[in-house]
Amino acid sequence: MIYCEGSKKVTVTILSPKLTIVVDAPAMVVIGSKADSFTHVMTAPISESYNFFVSSVSMNPPGQTYDNGARVLSCPIPSINGKNISSNFDNYYGDNIGSCSYDVTLQGLSINGVLYPSDDGRFTVSCDDDCPPGKCKCHSDSYPGYCCNDCASTSAKLKAIGDGLRSKQ
Structure with missing residues (x-):
């Protein structure tokens, strides 16, 4: 399948083993x-x-x-x-x-014809500097300069911190 047509770059994250590959768009990603x-x-x-x-x-x-x-x-x-x-x-x-x-x-x-290890064929794709659906972008000091956290998990943690602060007032 071709991903990110019209974008400048594609970030493919192989889930197991954890591996991130950044290539020029569009990207052909197949088993x-x-x-x-x-x-x-x-x-x-x-x-x-x-x-x-x-x-x-x-x-x-x-x-x-x-x-x-x-x-x-x-x-x-x-x-x-x-x-x-x-x-x-x-x-x-x-x-x-x-x-x-x-x-x-x-x-x-296989990403643009180059084969990468994948234990089970699962992966996520994001176009340009965006995170995949369900992930929130945050700053990171390591490459590529940002990370993608699970939005629901991050939201629940922030809510718990806010609830804890409100209960101490």
């Missing part, structure tokens, strides 16, 4: 993916970690094998757990000969 690959020497369990959510892993080419000294074994398809890929198999790694190659698809939030 995106990129490909990666790895080759694993079969002398230890597979354990790969990424900054991105792993959406798929496949053997490339299919049907690969390795030798454990006693017999030829098929390369396993590792399991996916969020940003991690793992597989535990063949306890006699010292006898293994060979390696297995895998293709991995990583998922994140």
Whole structure:
């Protein structure tokens, strides 16, 4: 989806992990993916970690094998757990000969064609220097010079302070 047409800049805040990206407007923001690959020497369990959510892993080419000294074994398809890929198999790694190659698809939030990590694809967008709906703009000494606080929460806190002051009069 295209955001902030007619604006000068776009601020995209990825909610998890917390990350703020400022780009020239308009901005194309979509769930995106990129490909990666790895080759694993079969002398230890597979354990790969990424900054991105792993959406798929496949053997490339299919049907690969390795030798454990006693017999030829098929390369396993590792399991996916969020940003991690793992597989535990063949306890006699010292006898293994060979390696297995895998293709991995990583998922994140694509902003103007650049992929950023996103645990769940949730984000907010604000145009120019405005805060997203439901947020109030306030001054900040850190970049970008302002912050966006939850309006309802800020209003409730201010009301509680005012009520406390009135009760002391």
